[in-house]
Amino acid sequence: MTLLSVRDLTVTLMTGSGPADAVRNLSFDIERGQILGIAGESGSGKTMTALSIMGLLPYKGKASGSINFDGEELVGFKPKDFRRVRGKDVAMIFQDPMTSLHPMLTIETQLTEHLRHHRKVSRAEARARALELLDTVKIPDPETALKAHPSQFSGGMRQRIAIAMALACQPKLLIADEPTTALDVTVQAGILKLLDELRKSQNLSVIVITHDLGVLSALTDRLMIMYAGAEVESGPTSQVLTRPRHPYTQGLIDALPDSEAHGKRLIAIEGMPPELGKFPSGCAFHTRCSFARNECKSGTPNKVDIDGTRRIFCTVDPFDTPAGVNR
Numbered sequence: 001m002t003l004l005s006v007r008d009l010t011v012t013l014m015t016g017s018g019p020a021d022a023v024r025n026l027s028f029d030i031e032r033g034q035i036l037g038i039a040g041e042s043g044s045g046k047t048m049t050a051l052s053i054m055g056l057l058p059y060k061g062k063a064s065g066s067i068n069f070d071g072e073e074l075v076g077f078k079p080k081d082f083r084r085v086r087g088k089d090v091a092m093i094f095q096d097p098m099t100s101l102h103p104m105l106t107i108e109t110q111l112t113e114h115l116r117h118h119r120k121v122s123r124a125e126a127r128a129r130a131l132e133l134l135d136t137v138k139i140p141d142p143e144t145a146l147k148a149h150p151s152q153f154s155g156g157m158r159q160r161i162a163i164a165m166a167l168a169c170q171p172k173l174l175i176a177d178e179p180t181t182a183l184d185v186t187v188q189a190g191i192l193k194l195l196d197e198l199r200k201s202q203n204l205s206v207i208v209i210t211h212d213l214g215v216l217s218a219l220t221d222r223l224m225i226m227y228a229g230a231e232v233e234s235g236p237t238s239q240v241l242t243r244p245r246h247p248y249t250q251g252l253i254d255a256l257p258d259s260e261a262h263g264k265r266l267i268a269i270e271g272m273p274p275e276l277g278k279f280p281s282g283c284a285f286h287t288r289c290s291f292a293r294n295e296c297k298s299g300t301p302n303k304v305d306i307d308g309t310r311r312i313f314c315t316v317d318p319f320d321t322p323a324g325v326n327r
């Protein structure tokens with residue numbers, strides 16, 4: 001059952017040199033209980049995609065296209081409608097958990113006020129629910145934790161509390177933007193395991209945004225790779241990561257520290273991703289792609305559907321060979 005259906009989403013931001021599209025014609029779906037990973041280098045439009053679903057685009061930012069969430073169209077939503085949905089049906093956690101936590105208030109005050117803001121519950125009911133939430137995110141000794149301030153917890157524990165806050169009103173969709181980037185590897189693994197458990201126990205749909213393909217490999221069902229605001233490849237995670245079809249995806253995988261391809265690099269992604277407002281014409285990746293031909297420099301890259309579950313946007317499709325399939 002589809003929970004979120006995004007079609008031709010374009011996000012236009014105001015830059016010093018006028019309006020520019022940070023997200024371009026993006027389309028994707030998320031089923032209930034599914035985890036979608038979104039990856040791509042810095043500036044590829046991952047966060048703007050998330051913020052458009054939350055109704056939190058920067059000043060003068062505008063979304064067009066369609067974002068259908070649980071039967072409601074969010075493009076064109078008024079701020080008051082977004083306030084109704086945000087935090088309740090859709091919640092977001094960030095790289096820095098302090099984005100969602102107040103440094104001066106106890107965990108109890110923050111969790112219970114958040115609950116009482118969205119739901120008509122008594123103080124005692126809110127407290128009981130807060131304890132339950134802390135237990136769900138595996139905070140040891142929830143009674144003591146309620147009385148503490150965020151600064152008394154480690155980064156990993158704070159992220160768990162931010163997840164508890166996000167889960168408070170039983171959202172249908174949780175968006176996690178670089179949730180583990182600031183954490184060390186062991187703590188990172190614990191948070192990812194928690195997200196996976198929550199998806200199963202609460203039928204939660206999750207979008208996980210990251211630079212790090214390694215983070216996504218074990219956790220996500222589907223993966224979408226973005227470059228310069230647009231999708232370049234998507235499909236079931238295991239297939240995209242083991243048999244990438246787009247040159248950019250292949251480059252990202254080669255760049256992973258423990259990649260099998262490391263040392264015998266097929267493609268190095270040289271250069272930097274383009275700045276907003278300066279995306280190259282045609283396939284925006286053509287300035288860095290070792291397979292680029294003249295026809296890549298103009299027009300829109302061909303959409304190539306693969307096996308009914310995957311697709312790439314590439315005019316050349318250089319890995320569409322028997323050898324490519326067995327790479």
Ligand SMILES: Nc1ncnc2c1ncn2[C@@H]1O[C@H](COP(=O)(O)OP(=O)(O)OP(=O)(O)O)[C@@H](O)[C@H]1O
Binds near residue numbers: 022046049058
């Ligand atoms: N308030 C803003 N006004 C104008 N442009 C912005 C604003 N915020 C971000 N941008 C630009 O929008 C583009 C997309 O940004 P976005 O934050 O979505 O990238 P990202 O993929 O999340 O990158 P990162 O991995 O660094 O978080 C970038 O070029 C960024 O510089």
Ligand code: SF4
Binds near residue numbers: 314
């Ligand atoms: S369309 Fe051309 S430039 Fe773009 S990824 Fe494919 S081969 Fe490379």
Ligand SMILES: [Mg+2]
Binds near residue numbers: 046047048177
């Ligand atoms: Mg971002």
